[in-house]
Amino acid sequence: MNKRVGLFGGTFDPVHRAHVALAHAALRGLQLDEVRWVPTGHSWQKHHRAASAEHRAAMVRLAMGDEPRFVLSRIEIDRAGPSYTLDTVRALHAAEPGHEWVLIIGQDQYARLHTWRDWPVLLSLVTLAVANRPGTDLAPSPEVLAHPHRAVPLPMLDISATDIRARLAAGQDISQLVPPEVARYIETHGLYQALATREPTPPGS
Ligand code: ATP
Numbered sequence: 001m002n003k004r005v006g007l008f009g010g011t012f013d014p015v016h017r018a019h020v021a022l023a024h025a026a027l028r029g030l031q032l033d034e035v036r037w038v039p040t041g042h043s044w045q046k047h048h049r050a051a052s053a054e055h056r057a058a059m060v061r062l063a064m065g066d067e068p069r070f071v072l073s074r075i076e077i078d079r080a081g082p083s084y085t086l087d088t089v090r091a092l093h094a095a096e097p098g099h100e101w102v103l104i105i106g107q108d109q110y111a112r113l114h115t116w117r118d119w120p121v122l123l124s125l126v127t128l129a130v131a132n133r134p135g136t137d138l139a140p141s142p143e144v145l146a147h148p149h150r151a152v153p154l155p156m157l158d159i160s161a162t163d164i165r166a167r168l169a170a171g172q173d174i175s176q177l178v179p180p181e182v183a184r185y186i187e188t189h190g191l192y193q194a195l196a197t198r199e200p201t202p203p204g205s
Contacts, residue, residue, distance in 0.1 A: 030150060063179050111143070
């Protein structure tokens with residue numbers, strides 16, 4: 001059966017409530033059959049990454065909850081080298097022909113889309129869907145704006161992984177910003193604490 005599948009990529013370092021809200025809003029608002037969560041392996045744009053791919057994937061799995069239409073994809077984690085979305089989309093097209101792939105991004109990524117590798121080719125292979133995000137003053141480039149996109153009906157949610165990492169490093173509470181299971185995981189594994197205090201424990205320990 002041909003499906004309409006949302007592709008939701010990110011560093012998810014850590015996954016937070018806005019990610020979960022965005023995935024649900026896309027599922028409902030865009031009538032998707034599935035949302036495929038795709039944690040990056042090596043992000044070519046973000047070098048701050050603080051938790052391992054295995055920890056980030058484990059947290060995404062917890063955040064997905066019991067929604068059967070959420071699926072975790074290891075395609076970028078298991079691929080060597082930098083994570084380019086175009087490589088991922090090409091691989092998915094080849095492995096699962098016939099689906100409509102809906103690339104879900106927030107406004108900040110939309111404003112940077114013209115910097116993504118071969119973005120016009122990428123946009124020829126997917127339906128683009130963009131969600132509101134506060135704090136993004138940058139406008140997308142005119143060339144990107146010329147391409148059609150769908151809007152994901154998401155209220156403004158002022159949450160970022162950067163802020164969560166900073167709060168954790170400062171010993172502050174993050175319980176309102178991530179799902180409870182993710183908060184517990186972060187605590188159990190000692191993730192994102194000030195580097196001097198404690199080494200993170202491996203996943204599954
Ligand atoms: P960081 O602060 O480390 O840059 P982040 O909070 O932006 O991380 P990512 O994992 O980079 O999280 O985001 C994955 C996707 O989710 C991106 O397309 C991003 O635009 C979107 N996204 C993240 N947070 C929000 C938010 N608060 N509102 C809307 N979209 C969001």
